[in-house]
Amino acid sequence: MRFRGRVAIVTGGGEGIGGATAQRLAAEGAAVVVNDIDAARAERCVAAIVGAGGQAMASVGSVTDEEAVGAAVALAVARFGAVDVLVNNAALTTRSTLADCAPADWDREFAVTLRGAFLFARKVLAPMTTQGRGAIVNIGSVNALMYFGNPAYSAAKAGLLSLTRSLAVEAGPRGVRTNMVSPGSVRTANPSWTARQQRDPAIFEKLARWYPVGRVGRPEDIAAAICFLASDEAAFVNGANLVVDGGLxxxxxVMAHELNG
Ligand SMILES: NC(=O)c1ccc[n+]([C@@H]2O[C@H](COP(=O)([O-])OP(=O)(O)OC[C@H]3O[C@@H](n4cnc5c(N)ncnc54)[C@H](O)[C@@H]3O)[C@@H](O)[C@H]2O)c1
Known part of the structure; x- marks a missing residue:
């Protein structure tokens, strides 16, 4: 119960990694505001939390919409009395190569993946610094570190790493820690994975050979790392990037195996 009496907001919290994180935070005592652009997903996640005996409310809207961002933060404060944890999880990728990526695609992917995180972080800083306590966890990707395709998304995730460091240094003195979790491939039903699975139903099994642990990730693997960084156990961790990628x-x-047999 590391989050007993705490209030958390999870963006894109309806499904996938965000959904698993919202449920884990609630299972450990947090009251959770589940933000999602998709109302049905947000409500499903809230119902799962409440059904398990936890506390949650949905806040429907895009992380790109300043009014919706303000409404989610206001809901947390009005209904639960504070904002202690923000998980910036919502992201968007639509184009797998630079050749495919028009300027409007670049802007859309940046707006959700990077600007949305900035908007939410900016908005929670006031309640967090007033109470002198807060933890922000930004969800990055191994794409910020190496080329795996999806260049606009990857550049936005690299920008998110820089934003993580700016927040850590600027808000740290006011009691707010900011860290990043960078997952490798995680089996979710996001649009990119759905498209890849339609092309190749065995995609996750094939990718497993690149992962030293022998499998791709599960949403719960990432939720566990997020909850560690959001909790008081990580009281001295600020500005870190925790790569959760099974060793990818x-x-x-794979190259070493080809080299050495
Ligand atoms: N799945 C992976 O392999 C993987 C790997 C590395 C990083 N990540 C990162 O993890 C995070 C979650 O990914 P996922 O695979 O669980 O995705 P997902 O699609 O399963 O879940 C994302 C949720 O965000 C919501 N959403 C989309 N756009 C939104 C917006 N503009 N505003 C609010 N909500 C919005 C969706 O409705 C959905 O419920 C993302 O930041 C992603 O970049 C995922």
């Missing part, structure tokens, strides 16, 4: 970016295992 630790080295070139």
């Amino acid at each position: 970016t630790a080295g070139m295992g």
Whole structure:
């Protein structure tokens, strides 16, 4: 119960990694505001939390919409009395190569993935610094570290790493810690994975050979790392990027195998 009496907002919290994180935070005692652009997803996640005995409310809207961002933060304060944890999880990727990526695609992917996180962080800083306590966890990606395609999304995630450091340094003295979790491939039903699975139903099994742990990630693997960074156990962790990728970016295992037999 690391989050007993705490209030959390999870963006894009209806499904996938955000949904698993919202449910884990609630299971450990947090009251959770589940933001999502999709009302049905947000409500499903809230129903799952409440059904398990937790506290949650949906806040429907895009992270790109300043009014919706303000409304989500206001809801947390009005209904639950504070904002202690923000998980910036919503992101968008639509184009897998630079050749495919028109300027409007670049802007859309940046607006959700980077600007949305900035808007939410900016909005929670007032309640967090007033109470002198807060934790922000930004969800990055291994795409911020190495080329795996989806260049606009990857550049936005690299920008999010920089935003994480700016927040850590600027808001740290006021009691707000900011960190990043960078997942490798995680089995979710997001639009990119759905398209890849339609092309190749065995995609996750095939990708497993790149992962030293022998499998891709589960949403719960990422939720566990997010909850650690959001909790008081990480009281001295600020500005860190916790890579949760089963060892993918630790080295070139497939290449080494080809080299050495
Ligand atoms: N799945 C992976 O392999 C993987 C790998 C690395 C990083 N990530 C990151 O993890 C996070 C979650 O990914 P996921 O795979 O769980 O995605 P998902 O699509 O399963 O869940 C994302 C949720 O965000 C919501 N959403 C989309 N646009 C939104 C917007 N503009 N405003 C509010 N909500 C919005 C969706 O409705 C959905 O419920 C993202 O930041 C993603 O970049 C995922």
